[in-house]
Amino acid sequence: MQGKGVTLNCTLPVPSVQELVRQQRPDALPPRYLRDDTVVADHHHESLQDLPRIDLGKLMDLASRSTELRNLDSACREWGLFLLVNHGVSDEGMRMTKENVRGFFELPHHEKQKSAQRPGSLEGYGQAFVTFHDQKLDWNDMIFLKCHPPHARNLDLWPRNPPEFRMALEKYGEDMRKLAEAVAKYIGMALGIHEEELDLLAKSFGEGSCQVRMTYYPACPEPERAVGMTPHADATGITLLTECGNVAGLQVLRKDNCWVTVPPVPGSIVVNLGQIVEVYSNGTYRAPDHRVVVNKEKERVSIATFCNPSPSLPVGPSPQLLAATGLPPIFQTLSNSEEFMQRFYSRKLLDAVPFIDSLKL
Ligand SMILES: O=C(O)CCC(=O)C(=O)O
Numbered sequence: 014m015q016g017k018g019v020t021l022n023c024t025l026p027v028p029s030v031q032e033l034v035r036q037q038r039p040d041a042l043p044p045r046y047l048r049d050d051t052v053v054a055d056h057h058h059e060s061l062q063d064l065p066r067i068d069l070g071k072l073m074d075l076a077s078r079s080t081e082l083r084n085l086d087s088a089c090r091e092w093g094l095f096l097l098v099n100h101g102v103s104d105e106g107m108r109m110t111k112e113n114v115r116g117f118f119e120l121p122h123h124e125k126q127k128s129a130q131r132p133g134s135l136e137g138y139g140q141a142f143v144t145f146h147d148q149k150l151d152w153n154d155m156i157f158l159k160c161h162p163p164h165a166r167n168l169d170l171w172p173r174n175p176p177e178f179r180m181a182l183e184k185y186g187e188d189m190r191k192l193a194e195a196v197a198k199y200i201g202m203a204l205g206i207h208e209e210e211l212d213l214l215a216k217s218f219g220e221g222s223c224q225v226r227m228t229y230y231p232a233c234p235e236p237e238r239a240v241g242m243t244p245h246a247d248a249t250g251i252t253l254l255t256e257c258g259n260v261a262g263l264q265v266l267r268k269d270n271c272w273v274t275v276p277p278v279p280g281s282i283v284v285n286l287g288q289i290v291e292v293y294s295n296g297t298y299r300a301p302d303h304r305v306v307v308n309k310e311k312e313r314v315s316i317a318t319f320c321n322p323s324p325s326l327p328v329g330p331s332p333q334l335l336a337a338t339g340l341p342p343i344f345q346t347l348s349n350s351e352e353f354m355q356r357f358y359s360r361k362l363l364d365a366v367p368f369i370d371s372l373k374l
Pocket residue numbers: 226228242247254262263303304305315316317
């Protein structure tokens with residue numbers, strides 16, 4: 014296999030960035046965080062106004078549905094990312110989750126270490142996708158936990174502190190799973206899918222897996238030379254992202270190759286299409302590249318929930334879509350999202366062909 018280092022299903026242990034900042038208060042970046050490559054070549058970003066907003070209430074209401082479906086279709090084609098408003102997740106549940114996630118990162122290091130990643134696994138507290146010893150590092154710490162289905166949870170890695178963390182995350186994971194089912198249904202409708210295939214699509218997200226990655230980006234002494242999270246597209250179905258404060262950091266690569274800042278809009282959830290949806294839509298919808306930039310004064314905390322369809326859904330271009338458009342499939346069909354994830358994790362970070370392209374026919 015091409016590429017350097019180990020495959021993506023495990024990560025090498027690296028020091029906590031938050032601890033580095035707490036203990037050393039560096040005024041320059043330590044060399045492993047200094048990105049002289051193309052990753053930070055363009056910190057330029059444009060105004061925020063034109064990022065699409067989709068209203069879930071309008072999608073649910075028959076009177077406004079068709080107009081909002083057109084907006085959704087255009088958001089998925091042009092951006093692959095939009096702000097979802099009026100999503101129905103309770104304010105109280107959101108507040109509890111944000112408070113507990115922030116609370117976790119504020120704990121002393123030794124307390125967080127109780128949830129530390131075990132060798133050979135990405136789950137727990139640590140970092141993701143560090144696969145070789147001289148790899149440049151992202152300016153973040155994270156905790157990654159499987160939430161759904163319940164039997165997939167590794168509760169020994171779920172923090173017991175703050176005391177309400179577990180309860181909040183369990184409820185939040187459930188809320189995100191239900192939301193993913195609704196979002197998948199309307200994305201299917203926007204794509205022109207109907208009847209049994211639409212039911213199968215929505216149901217597969219309702220029964221599928223949810224994994225939550227909570228990320229802490231400390232304030233950074235040289236933000237223009239570091240990166241909070243390296244540009245990537247998500248190898249998931251749908252990613253639902255919650256900002257835990259009002260510090261911007263997420264940027265999405267627009268079709269014209271310009272990085273656009275995603276503003277933290279209180280009460281909204283960022284919906285980011287993953288590559289499973291790109292494949293299902295036969296390339297009509299995008300799984301956009303995105304990245305996180307860091308800030309000199311302010312830390313940022315975010316919660317990303319990766320929602321995948323259950324094995325009942327084959328991962329390939331939609332049969333109804335192919336029939337309606339008369340276009341040939343541009344991607345292979347894999348048996349399900351588990352096979353898709355296995356393919357993703359058996360790769361190496363620097364493989365020559367991007368993952369999505371490796372699925373092209
Ligand atoms: O922190 C963010 O805003 C983005 C996180 C992200 O892209 C990811 O976890 O895949």
